[in-house]
Amino acid sequence: MQTPGSLYVVATPIGNLGDITQRALDVLGSADLVAAEDTRHSGQLLARLGISAKFVALHEHNEQHAAQGLIALLQTGKNIALISDAGTPAISDPGTWLVAAAHDAGIRVVPVPGPSAVICALSAAGVTAPNWLFYGFLPAKPSHRRQALQTLAALPYTLIFYEAPHRIVECVEDLAGVLGGERTITFARELTKLFESIHSLALADAGAWLAAEPNRQKGEFVLLVSGAIHSNETDDQRKLRDTLTILMDDLPLKQATHIAAKLTGIKKNTCYKLALSLRGKDS
Numbered sequence: 001m002q003t004p005g006s007l008y009v010v011a012t013p014i015g016n017l018g019d020i021t022q023r024a025l026d027v028l029g030s031a032d033l034v035a036a037e038d039t040r041h042s043g044q045l046l047a048r049l050g051i052s053a054k055f056v057a058l059h060e061h062n063e064q065h066a067a068q069g070l071i072a073l074l075q076t077g078k079n080i081a082l083i084s085d086a087g088t089p090a091i092s093d094p095g096t097w098l099v100a101a102a103h104d105a106g107i108r109v110v111p112v113p114g115p116s117a118v119i120c121a122l123s124a125a126g127v128t129a130p131n132w133l134f135y136g137f138l139p140a141k142p143s144h145r146r147q148a149l150q151t152l153a154a155l156p157y158t159l160i161f162y163e164a165p166h167r168i169v170e171c172v173e174d175l176a177g178v179l180g181g182e183r184t185i186t187f188a189r190e191l192t193k194l195f196e197s198i199h200s201l202a203l204a205d206a207g208a209w210l211a212a213e214p215n216r217q218k219g220e221f222v223l224l225v226s227g228a229i230h231s232n233e234t235d236d237q238r239k240l241r242d243t244l245t246i247l248m249d250d251l252p253l254k255q256a257t258h259i260a261a262k263l264t265g266i267k268k269n270t271c272y273k274l275a276l277s278l279r280g281k282d283s
């Protein structure tokens with residue numbers, strides 16, 4: 001019986017080519033096949049690194065289907081290196097399905113670690129809190145984004161997000177609106193590149209800071225937001241606040257109050273007062 005090959009999960013630079021590791025070069029140079037998100041982009045990257053490789057496309061639109069073919073090849077003894085456009089595959093990038101399918105099929109999965117924007121940002125942001133939560137990309141739709149943030153609002157961990165430049169302004173508005181302006185946000189932008197910058201300030205001031213200099217809205221971002229410091233809220237109060245926030249996205253205040261009171265069993269008057277204060281925060 002044929003000995004199966006291995007699936008290598010290989011990190012590539014997030015900007016600075018010098019960040020490629022020796023092991024990544026060795027694995028990419030010797031793999032039978034390189035599975036890449038964008039074969040043209042990765043072809044150029046590998047050419048700059050002096051490596052010629054045979055590519056197969058594995059991106060978010062074909063991953064589940066392509067994974068089956070790659071598993072079959074691995075089972076015939078081929079070694080496959082998985083890369084993404086930049087950074088570590090399967091971290092807010094394609095690769096998760098292939099890696100899971102490889103484990104299911106009893107294929108050896110070998111991590112070849114290296115750059116990842118989340119770790120790069122966290123290591124240089126000056127965050128002293130010991131615990132953090134990497135969320136990845138928030139939903140693009142504002143109401144969904146606010147709902148997602150609501151689920152994170154009470155967590156006492158530094159929250160880490162990826163965000164695209166065309167959504168950075170609205171995203172920061174929602175971070176301040178839902179999490180509160182007193183938290184600290186760090187913008188880790190263009191890491192390892194020419195215009196790298198790392199800047200921390202209060203969330204309340206972040207919108208104005210971005211608006212003051214258009215270049216601050218350009219490039220690639222990791223956002224780090226300090227965690228909830230403490231909450232004197234009871235579970236019931238928190239549940240009411242979460243419920244009202246979601247309802248008030250789509251309903252007038254009175255109707256939201258009425259439904260929230262029914263859902264939570266909390267007095268209508270209490271619901272109404274909290275709804276008023278939440279509305280005050282929005283305006």
Ligand code: SAM
Pocket residue numbers: 014015084086087088089090091092093115116117118161162163164188189190191192193220221222
């Ligand atoms: N898998 C990658 C990793 O390990 O970092 C992340 C891929 S994700 C599709 C791309 C996002 O990562 C960007 O939108 C940005 O939020 C973040 N990112 C990637 N490179 C970056 C850089 N050089 N500086 C800051 N953020 C970066």
